[in-house]
Amino acid sequence: MQQKDGKDQQRYVSRQGDTIVRVARRFGINMTALLAANPLVTEGEALQAGTELVVPSAVGLAESQPPPGRGLHADEPAPYGFAELMDDVAALQRRFSFLHTETIGTSVLGRRIVALRIGTGGKVWFANAAMHANEWITAPLLVRFAADCAAALEAGERFRGRDMARLLAESSVWLVPLVNPDGVELVLTGLPGEPAYDAQLLQWNHGVPRFTRWKANIRGVDLNDQFPAGWETERDRRAAEGPGARDYGGPAPLSEPEAEALARFTRERDFRLVLAFHTQGREIYWNYRDYEPPEAEELAERFGRVSGYRPVKLSGSDAGYKDWFIAEYRRPGFTVELGFGVNPLPVSQLDDLYEEAAAILLAAFDA
Ligand SMILES: [Zn+2]
The missing domain is CATH 3.40.630.10 (Zn peptidases)
Structure with a gap:
């Protein structure tokens, strides 16, 4: 998905799950430089799969660089x-x-x-x-x-x-x-790109493609309302209509x-x-x-x-x-x-x- 584009820069077409941070890391380049080369991209937002990015400078196609320090x-x-x-x-x-x-x-x-x-x-x-x-x-x-x-x-x-x-x-x-x-990937990078989930997730999220308020798992179940300790009581208290960003305890405990x-x-x-x-x-x-x-x-x-x-x-x-x-x-x-x-x-x-x-x-x- 990456190709040479002139001498000193290349293009990269983003994949599902990419963020600007991950793309910068993949190419071993500074995120500020990557953002500067792509003024329409906003830091912290998930990239839509298929977004074409300009990757500046002849940095080569090195796989992800280890982070600095002790590498974590x-x-x-x-x-x-x-x-x-x-x-x-x-x-x-x-x-x-x-x-x-x-x-x-x-x-x-x-x-x-x-x-x-x-x-x-x-x-x-x-x-x-x-x-x-x-x-x-x-x-x-x-x-x-x-x-x-x-x-x-x-x-x-x-x-x-x-x-x-x-x-x-x-x-x-x-x-x-x-x-x-x-759920964490949904918050960080947006829809999973799985036909079986994307449309449903978007609907549960009221059509909003950013999932920053999402607490649940990918099926819209709040995992911390899932455990068999007063599960029915919690279900009745929360009165969630169904799957969504939070508060729905699932169809049964530990489902x-x-x-x-x-x-x-x-x-x-x-x-x-x-x-x-x-x-x-x-x-x-x-x-x-x-x-x-x-x-x-x-x-x-x-x-x-x-x-x-x-x-x-x-x-x-x-x-x-x-x-x-x-x-x-x-x-x-x-x-x-x-x-x-x-x-x-x-x-x-x-x-x-x-x-x-x-x-x-x-x-x-x-x-
Ligand atoms: Zn919590």
Whole structure:
């Protein structure tokens, strides 16, 4: 799809799923230069498949350049979706042989849902992120945390004052950074280009081709209303008419492969604690219908102290992942609402969000 056009520039016809960031990366060129050469293209917007772009300068057709620094997309303040996660997982596997990865399921459109595990200890706990599509900024935070823990472990150094060799000998931490890859791609790059979905998605989105408000999966099911803990109650409360951007819990609990994978993965492990990262609100939800164990509130207060977030006792909410975990296991489960603003939060917040998320994750080692 790329051809030479004169001496020093070439043309590229965009494919489904391209963004200006991805095209710049593919050609190894500066995004500002690419935008300057294509004045009709707007940064941050999905490219329509078939858009012809001018690719400036004789940079050649090199495949994607690794990001600067330690080579992780998760370190860059840039959109982060399935391709970036796959790149980062491969980079982490190459770099850290002791980091375990596995696929816990696949999305509706067949994308892998990947889990990382760091540590070998008997205290097993779990954090997940990007269950809601327009909260994708939570995904790179978990990847960055895995990378930071692994780097400290390998170097025999402390990470934020913590002895990672000891912590990771005591604990095994599982991380699923991207629970809802199809939904995240929908937000980042627009319609999937699948005839079976495009027209329907557009209709559910009231004809709007940008999906920035979308929280659900590609079938319009809100994955955090999918879990068998008061599912009917939540359905009646939400009273969603049907599939859409948010609030529709699906035709039945765990009807969606992403939620089912998460539940199965959880059942197969013996997590003593779970954290589900969302945006936004700077709050930590720690209870569910008085099923939570006594230490849950104290843990939430500890997470609140290290992050500056407010622990909140919720009522009138069911069918979320942490609700189900608490009800099923009577162990501590938390929803952490990172950051403050309108979703999707701007990538300029990435480093600040990481400070707060990392503080909470490190505190979870002590639970
Ligand atoms: Zn959310």
